[in-house]
Amino acid sequence: MRTRHRISVRAAQRGIATILILLLTGLSLTAAVLGTVYYVRGTQEQQVSSHAMTQAQVKAWTGVEVIKVYLTSLSQDDLKVLGAATKDNKIELTLAGVSGVTAKVVGSDAVAGTKPVPTQLTVEVTGTTAGGTRAQSTSTVQVVYALASTSASKGTPKAVNIKGDLALSGEIILKGAENYDFSVDGNIDTNKGTIVGFNSIFATGHVNLDSDGNRGAILAAKGDISVTNTSYFDVIKSMGKVTIKSPMRGKDGTSPVGLIYANDNVLIKSSALINDVKTRGAAGFDGNSSVRGTVLAKGNINTGSVAGVAALQGEGDFTASSYWPTDGIRGEVKGVGTKQGTVNVGSNPNLVVNVPALVLDDLTSSEIDAYALKGNANYAFEMEGTNVRVTVSNINGIARGAYYLSEVKENNVTYTKLCSDLAKSVCPYVLIVDQGNSKTSRLAYNSTFGWILTAPTAMMPGVLWFEGSLTIDGGTYNNTIISTGNILTKGGSPTVFALNSAQYVDICQGNFLPSANKPFSNYPSNFCPGSASVQPPTLSQVMVGNISVGSVALLAGGYKVDPVSANRVFSGGKITLGSNSNIHGDLTAADVVETSGAATIYGYVTTGHQSGSSTTTNKFSASTTIILDGSRPGDGSAGSGAGSGASSATTARVLWSRYL
Numbered sequence: 001m002r003t004r005h006r007i008s009v010r011a012a013q014r015g016i017a018t019i020l021i022l023l024l025t026g027l028s029l030t031a032a033v034l035g036t037v038y039y040v041r042g043t044q045e046q047q048v049s050s051h052a053m054t055q056a057q058v059k060a061w062t063g064v065e066v067i068k069v070y071l072t073s074l075s076q077d078d079l080k081v082l083g084a085a086t087k088d089n090k091i092e093l094t095l096a097g098v099s100g101v102t103a104k105v106v107g108s109d110a111v112a113g114t115k116p117v118p119t120q121l122t123v124e125v126t127g128t129t130a131g132g133t134r135a136q137s138t139s140t141v142q143v144v145y146a147l148a149s150t151s152a153s154k155g156t157p158k159a160v161n162i163k164g165d166l167a168l169s170g171e172i173i174l175k176g177a178e179n180y181d182f183s184v185d186g187n188i189d190t191n192k193g194t195i196v197g198f199n200s201i202f203a204t205g206h207v208n209l210d211s212d213g214n215r216g217a218i219l220a221a222k223g224d225i226s227v228t229n230t231s232y233f234d235v236i237k238s239m240g241k242v243t244i245k246s247p248m249r250g251k252d253g254t255s256p257v258g259l260i261y262a263n264d265n266v267l268i269k270s271s272a273l274i275n276d277v278k279t280r281g282a283a284g285f286d287g288n289s290s291v292r293g294t295v296l297a298k299g300n301i302n303t304g305s306v307a308g309v310a311a312l313q314g315e316g317d318f319t320a321s322s323y324w325p326t327d328g329i330r331g332e333v334k335g336v337g338t339k340q341g342t343v344n345v346g347s348n349p350n351l352v353v354n355v356p357a358l359v360l361d362d363l364t365s366s367e368i369d370a371y372a373l374k375g376n377a378n379y380a381f382e383m384e385g386t387n388v389r390v391t392v393s394n395i396n397g398i399a400r401g402a403y404y405l406s407e408v409k410e411n412n413v414t415y416t417k418l419c420s421d422l423a424k425s426v427c428p429y430v431l432i433v434d435q436g437n438s439k440t441s442r443l444a445y446n447s448t449f450g451w452i453l454t455a456p457t458a459m460m461p462g463v464l465w466f467e468g469s470l471t472i473d474g475g476t477y478n479n480t481i482i483s484t485g486n487i488l489t490k491g492g493s494p495t496v497f498a499l500n501s502a503q504y505v506d507i508c509q510g511n512f513l514p515s516a517n518k519p520f521s522n523y524p525s526n527f528c529p530g531s532a533s534v535q536p537p538t539l540s541q542v543m544v545g546n547i548s549v550g551s552v553a554l555l556a557g558g559y560k561v562d563p564v565s566a567n568r569v570f571s572g573g574k575i576t577l578g579s580n581s582n583i584h585g586d587l588t589a590a591d592v593v594e595t596s597g598a599a600t601i602y603g604y605v606t607t608g609h610q611s612g613s614s615t616t617t618n619k620f621s622a623s624t625t626i627i628l629d630g631s632r633p634g635d636g637s638a639g640s641g642a643g644s645g646a647s648s649a650t651t652a653r654v655l656w657s658r659y660l
Contacts, residue, residue, distance in 0.1 A: 056100075056139035059127025063101035064143050064654065065294055065313065066354050067093065067123060069278065071145060071652040072259070073356075076117050079147065079650075083110030083118035093123070100128045106142075120655065121145045139659065146655040148234075148258060158183045159198065159626055162618050163365055164592055164609030165205070168193030170622040177628040182216075184618075185363045186609070187223070190214070193620065204363055206240070217251055222360050224264070235651060238262045239358055241281070244289075248272040256292055258651040263358050265299070275653050278355050282316065285309070293653055296353050313353045366547075368573070368590035368608040370465070370484045370558035376549050377482065378462030378524045379431070383445055390418060390431070394526040395462060398429050405431070407441060413514075416443060416456075429522060433458040433514060450485055453477075455492070458514065461499065461507045462524040463549060469572060470556075478502040478512060480552050480585070485572035487556040487589075489581045498585025499527050500550035501602060553583045553603060557590025557610065570610055579622070594619045601626050 070093070074082075085091040085105035093103040103125045108118035126140040159180035160172065168190040174180055174197030182198040187205035194213045195201055201216050206223035214231040224240040227248060234251045236242055241264040248270065250257055256273040260266055265281035268274070268289040275293040277283055282299035285291070291309045295301060300316035303309055312318070374380055380391040388405040392398050403418035406427045416432035419425070434442050435457045442456035450469030453459075461478040469485030476495040481487070489496075497506075505511035508528035510520025527550055557573025573590030577583070579597025586603040587593065591611045605626065607618055 055129040056127040056137045059100045059129060060125050060139045060141045061127070061311075062313070062351075063095065063103055063125040063127060064141060064657070065296060065311075066095055066101070067103055067125065067143075068145065068276070068294070068652045068654065069296070069354055069356070070095070071121070071147060072650050074650065079118055080110070080116050082121060083108040083116065085121075090124075100131070102126045102128075119147050121147065124660065141657055142660050143657045144655040145652050148651045158604070158606075159628060160184075160605045161363075161365070162186070162593075162605070162607045163363075164607060164616065164618055165189070166203075166618045166620070167191070168195070168211075168620050170595065170620050170624060171196065172620055173623070173625045174198050175625060175627045180628060183363055185365065188221075197626075202360070202363075215251055220360055225262075234258045236260045237358060237360065238264070239360055240264050242266045242279075244268045244270055244272050245287075246270050246272070248274075256290075258653070261358055266297075275651075280355050280357060283314070296355050298353055298355055313351065315351060315353050365608060368547075368555065368557060368588055368606070368610065370482050370555060370572075370590070371560055372558065373463075373482055373547070373549060373555070374465050376463060376526075377465035378526070379460070380465040380467075381443075381451065382467045387422060388443070388445060392418065394524055395460075396523050396525045396528070397521045403429070405443070414442075416441075431460050432456045435514060451483070458512060460522060461502070461510070462527075463499065472496070476512075478506045480549060480555075482552070482555045483572065484558050484560065485556065486574040486576070487554050488576045488578065489554075489583075490578035493580040493582060494578070495582040496553045496584060498551055498553040498603070499524070500548065501553065501584040504528075547588075551586050551603065552588055553585025555586075555588040555590075557608070573608065573610060574616070577624075592616050592618045595622050595624050598623045599625070602628070604628075 082091055082105050085108060087106050090104040090106050093105065095101055095103060103123055105121055105123050107122035109120040110116060110118035122142065122144050124140055124142050126138055128136065128138045130136045159174055160182045162183065163185040165186040166184050166188050168188070169192060171194050172182070179199045182195055182201045184203040186203065188201070188203045188207045190209050190211045192211045194211050196213060196215050198216050200218035200220065201207070201214070202218070203221045203223065205221065207219065207221040207225045209226070209231055210228045212229045216233055218235045218237070219225065219233040220237040222239045224243070225236060225238045226243045226245070228245045230246045230248070232249050232251050232253055235258055238261070240262065242260055242262045244267070248257055249255065256275045258275050260274060260277045262279045262281065264279070265284070266277055266279040267284045268286065270287040270289060272289045274289065274291050277291060277295045279296070280298045282301065283295050283297040284302045284304060286304035293310055295309055295312040295314070297314040297316065299314070300319070301312055301314040302319045377391070378393060378395050382389050382391070390403045390405060391401070392403055393400050398418070403420060404422055404424060406417050406419045406424040408415045408417055408427065412435070414434040415430050416434070417427035418429040418431055419427035432442050433456065442454050444452045444454070446452060449471060451466045452471045452473060453475065454473045455475035459477055459479065463480045463482065466483045468483070470481070470483040470487050472481070472487070472489045472494045474491030474494050478497045478499070480498050481496060499507055503511065508523045510523065513520055554575055556575050557571065559568040559570050561567070562569050570590070574592050574594065575587060575589040576594045576596060577599040581597070581599040583599065584602040587601055587605045589607045591607065591609055593605060593607050599622070601624065609616070
């Protein structure tokens, strides 16, 4: 008999309910897991995106600094091109060696015709990270750069062009003109001396300014620069180190120094106010100094007791004693003092700080040689035994040739005359006029000291050339004076007017002569064109190489050919200005210049240091005033070269910025 098993309906339903519960539980777990995965993934993407955005901003600001440096390297013509950019005509900048950064110039304040070179450029800088991935992020900063040119072209005249070291214990002041340079092919050391009024001060060696009041647009050196006392410069550039120990400001006395740029370390140990610092070495700050712009350093950065730094980037370590600025560092970040403000220094092991090596041009110079100028002399003085022989050239009314001096007294006036023979029997031409009963010859020769000119009432105008050294003891001269030896001025206010600096009526019409010596006919015909009675705009120019002979007031030193060996032998070349000397024209020394009293020079100062001696130094021991009016006949720069040195600089700073 078969037995049947019956399943109740309730029991069957109970099994279905269990399965449904299991399914619902599984779905719930799946939803929870998927939700968690989604949340985690979203959080990760958010973190990646946030990180990418931060890195994009860093790249954008890196680009801002790179462009600022780039703008300082542009010429005026390059800036004119960028000044043509508009929103509809953007100019893209190529940033070599910088990845993930693009930049476009979108505007400027340039105005065609009236202001072709911009002083402000608007640039859009974009930083991009993780390009081509889901984490790609971009950040764009719009920046307005303020541009300032402290440049002078390579043709800018050098009011002072010194070869050899300079020791300065007095003042050198330039008045009456702008954009003249002060250049030294050697070292500059000041001992309470100051240099004021020049566009730039440049040395191929080191510069040590241990004095108050030095001032100019540019201070530059191929060696180290050290400033101990208060000075004022817009730009400081050194191929070595820069050390500032004074409360330095810009040229105007209140604005910050626009830029300090060095190939080696920069150390600021004072309350200096600076816009930007760029160095291929380390940067250190102390003494409550303040940097309003950016510090870029290839080495370590130590902010010490700095009052403030807006931003910095460095490839070395960063140490903050009391102030923590913002931006990036490649090395280690260290804090050894209190933290003022918000600490926002990011470490980026891949950071590359763009500070190109600074290269300053050498100075060039031309040879200074008094012997080479003998052929241009109107009166050439030499000793022939015990007699003074004068070779006369280009003097109206006097035949070219050799003459001998003789003194003749007539009516209480002593005349030094030119005689055509050694017997001095025929002496028709006057060279020197001396009113009074002086017992001293106004022109004498001493075997020890050389030639001595002693305050004559009047000396005929023209180029005077002396073989040997010369002492000018007082008096006023309308002459270009050249000596193959040394020149010394002394006595009561010796005054020399170079031919091109004197008045036409004096040089060509003898207006300065006593009335008894008029009418005047013995004028220098190579400087007085045509009829001397008709005054032209300027005197004729007599050029020897790059020297305008008529622009020279005093020139000393040169090379004499040895008659036995045929070698050129250098002699003389030193010019010493005594108290109250007034030199109207160029001061040109083949070796060095020294001042021992207050002097005024209306012309360029040039030295050649052609002796090559390590014991001879250019020395300015008293106040020397150089007065230039900016308009010079001829080139007026004896011996000066075209080396640009520190002659040009363009500064750029961020005027304002915003994120787009």
